[in-house]
Amino acid sequence: MKYGIALFPSKKIQDLVNSYRKRYDPNYALIPPHVTLKTAFDASADDIVTIANELRITAQDSNPIKISIKKVSSFSPVNNVIYLKVEPNDDLLDLHSKLHKGSLRLEPEYSFVPHITLGQKLSDDEHSDVLGSIKMLDVQHEEVVDRFHLLYQLENGSWTVYETFLLGKDNE
Amino acid sequence: MKYGIALFPSKKIQDLVNSYRKRYDPNYALIPPHVTLKTAFDASADDIVTIANELRITAQDSNPIKISIKKVSSFSPVNNVIYLKVEPNDDLLDLHSKLHKGSLRLEPEYSFVPHITLGQKLSDDEHSDVLGSIKMLDVQHEEVVDRFHLLYQLENGSWTVYETFLLGKDNE
Numbered sequence: 001m002k003y004g005i006a007l008f009p010s011k012k013i014q015d016l017v018n019s020y021r022k023r024y025d026p027n028y029a030l031i032p033p034h035v036t037l038k039t040a041f042d043a044s045a046d047d048i049v050t051i052a053n054e055l056r057i058t059a060q061d062s063n064p065i066k067i068s069i070k071k072v073s074s075f076s077p078v079n080n081v082i083y084l085k086v087e088p089n090d091d092l093l094d095l096h097s098k099l100h101k102g103s104l105r106l107e108p109e110y111s112f113v114p115h116i117t118l119g120q121k122l123s124d125d126e127h128s129d130v131l132g133s134i135k136m137l138d139v140q141h142e143e144v145v146d147r148f149h150l151l152y153q154l155e156n157g158s159w160t161v162y163e164t165f166l167l168g169k170d171n172e
Numbered sequence: 173m174k175y176g177i178a179l180f181p182s183k184k185i186q187d188l189v190n191s192y193r194k195r196y197d198p199n200y201a202l203i204p205p206h207v208t209l210k211t212a213f214d215a216s217a218d219d220i221v222t223i224a225n226e227l228r229i230t231a232q233d234s235n236p237i238k239i240s241i242k243k244v245s246s247f248s249p250v251n252n253v254i255y256l257k258v259e260p261n262d263d264l265l266d267l268h269s270k271l272h273k274g275s276l277r278l279e280p281e282y283s284f285v286p287h288i289t290l291g292q293k294l295s296d297d298e299h300s301d302v303l304g305s306i307k308m309l310d311v312q313h314e315e316v317v318d319r320f321h322l323l324y325q326l327e328n329g330s331w332t333v334y335e336t337f338l339l340g341k342d343n344e
Contacts, residue, residue, distance in 0.1 A: 001183060008332050011173060015327040022328065029201035032332040149333060155187040156194065160180050160204040161321060161333035 002153040003048060003162070005038035005055075005099055006031070007145050009067055009116060017084065017116055024082070024119025024130055031159040035067070035086055035114050037148060038099045041106055048150075051103050052163055055150060058098045059165035063091040064146040072118065072134045080127040083115035084139055095148070095167075174325040175220060175334070177210035177227075177271055178203070179317050181239055181288060189256065189288055196254070196291025196302055203331040207239070207258055207286050209320060210271045213278055220322075223275050224335055227322060230270045231337035235263040236318040244290065244306045252299040255287035256311055267320070267339075 008014065017033035043051060068087040075081040086092070096112050119130055147166050151159040180186065189205035215223060240259040247253040258264070268284050291302055319338050323331040 011324060011326060011332070014332060018326060018328050018330075029330075032326065032330060147335065149336075152183060154183060154190060154204065156190050158190075158201075158204060160183070160186060161336060163319065163338075164321075164333060164336040166335075 001043065001045070001048075002040045003043050003051075004036065004040045004151050004153070004159065005148060006034040006036050006151060007065065007067075007148040008032055008034050009145060010143050013067075013069075013084075013116070013141065013143070017118055020082075020118040020130075020134065024122060024126075025117060026121050027117075027157075030157050031151070033116055035116055037096055038104065038106075040153065041104075047103065048152075048162070052150060054102055054104070055099075055163070055165050058095075059148070059167050062095050062098065062167050064144050064167045065089075065092050065095060067141075067143050067145055069116075069139055069141040072131070072137060072139055073115070074127070074131050075113075076127060076131075080120065080122040080124065081117060082119040082122070082127065082131050082134060083117045086114035086116065088112075088114055173215065173217070173220075174212045175215050175223075176208065176212045176323050176325070176331065177320060178206040178208050178323060179237065179320040180204055180206050181317060182315050185239075185241075185256075185288070185313060185315070189290055192254075192290040192302075192306065196294060196298075197289060198293050199289075199329075202329050203323070205288055207288055209268055210276065210278075212325065213276075219275065220324075220334065224322060226274055226276070227271075227335070227337050230267075231320070231339050234267045234270065234339050236316050236339045237261075237264050237267060239313075239315050239317055241288075241311055241313040244303070244309060244311055245287070246299070246303050247285075248299060248303075252292065252294040252296065253289060254291040254294070254299065254303050254306060255289045258286035258288065260284075260286055 014033040021028040069084050073085045149164050150162045152162050186205040193200040241256050245257045321336050322334045324334050
């Protein structure tokens with residue numbers, strides 16, 4: 001079974017992001033707007049019990065994450081993906097690093113560029129049009145997210161939450 | 173903000189149910205296949221912190237739920253909803269009852285008929301055609317679900333998981 005780890009920004013940000021994803025992201029219906037912390041990985045039902053136990057400890061030992069958004073950016077020319085850039089900070093990088101250790105030891109596919117996708121799989125023309133207009137948006141935003149989620153993928157490509165993990169000692 | 177409480181059956185059942193929902197359920201893209209434990213209710217961000225705390229205690233004090241499916245049924249003539257009937261059992265009824273007490277005290281809209289929707293908002297003709305063919309399926313299935321989820325609704329109608337609650341003392 002395929003699993004992944006993500007955090008969801010506030011409803012306000014999810015609603016804003018969905019207003020773009022609806023038109024520009026073919027994955028719009030498969031998962032809510034999110035920051036991927038760990039891309040899809042395979043695990044058995046047994047593995048996942050162990051992994052979930054580790055994630056509970058990881059979450060307790062980690063801090064809530066400040067999500068600071070200052071601009072829209074793109075992975076072009078590597079990928080025509082337009083996204084809200086999430087400014088890296090120590091708590092976020094620390095959590096990402098812990099999610100790639102222990103049972104979760106797997107090389108990350110790319111270096112970690114925290115982001116919330118607005119659009120993807122765009123043609124070159126569409127990409128430059130959309131990026132041009134979205135870049136004019138004022139997207140300054142800051143919030144604190146106190147949880148992350150382990151999800152699994154169904155056959156239709158959509159993701160169901162397996163478990164939520166609360167960040168920080170206060171949530172023990 | 174609108175919240176709801178649901179449990180997700182196993183991936184196997186979700187995949188089976190989605191193969192019908194894809195054609196017959198306009199809510200297909202809004203939420204994974206689920207058993208509704210508490211229909212949509214309004215709560216503020218402050219309320220929900222209290223509610224989540226109560227749900228953590230409720231979950232610890234409740235048992236994992238046996239999901240026993242024996243047949244396909246329909247709410248017709250009240251609603252043209254076709255569903256997998258989940259046989260009521262004490263643990264499930266007990267959990268449902270706890271989710272309508274305390275901060276969550278709200279009259280349930282209908283009497284509780286636990287189910288997993290396969291199709292809804294069907295025309296009368298479509299309803300009888302689809303029900304006729306689905307009824308021939310052998311849907312005997314039994315499994316135990318050890319968690320439930322509190323979700324909130326985005327502006328586009330889709331649901332994001334706020335938190336997962338693990339059922340039973342072992343998960344404390």
